[in-house]
Amino acid sequence: MPTLEGVKTLRVPPGTAHGTVQRLRGEGPPKLGSGSPPARGDLHYRFVIDVPKQLDSEQQSAVEEMSKVFNGDPRAKLFAGSSSTRANSGADAKGAGDGAS
Numbered sequence: 001m002p003t004l005e006g007v008k009t010l011r012v013p014p015g016t017a018h019g020t021v022q023r024l025r026g027e028g029p030p031k032l033g034s035g036s037p038p039a040r041g042d043l044h045y046r047f048v049i050d051v052p053k054q055l056d057s058e059q060q061s062a063v064e065e066m067s068k069v070f071n072g073d074p075r076a077k078l079f080a081g082s083s084s085t086r087a088n089s090g091a092d093a094k095g096a097g098d099g100a101s
Contacts, residue, residue, distance in 0.1 A: 003027045018049040
């Protein structure tokens, strides 16, 4: 990561999400009136994660191997309860329409 004094290597924690903001203490601009040598402020940075639209064959095989390690679809548990909720709400709307006529 470029800083005012050079380049710093960052360690990105596992599970860091897009938009996460972190800080490097003392790597920002000098604080006004802080004496000599001037104290430095903090440098804030935001993680921007770009996902490619097209994968080449090597990337595709890497994704498939990772999928095996994660035991299938890593997003499956995110939507596990939503399909039954949608099905029930659709049935309720249908039943309410039938009872009114």
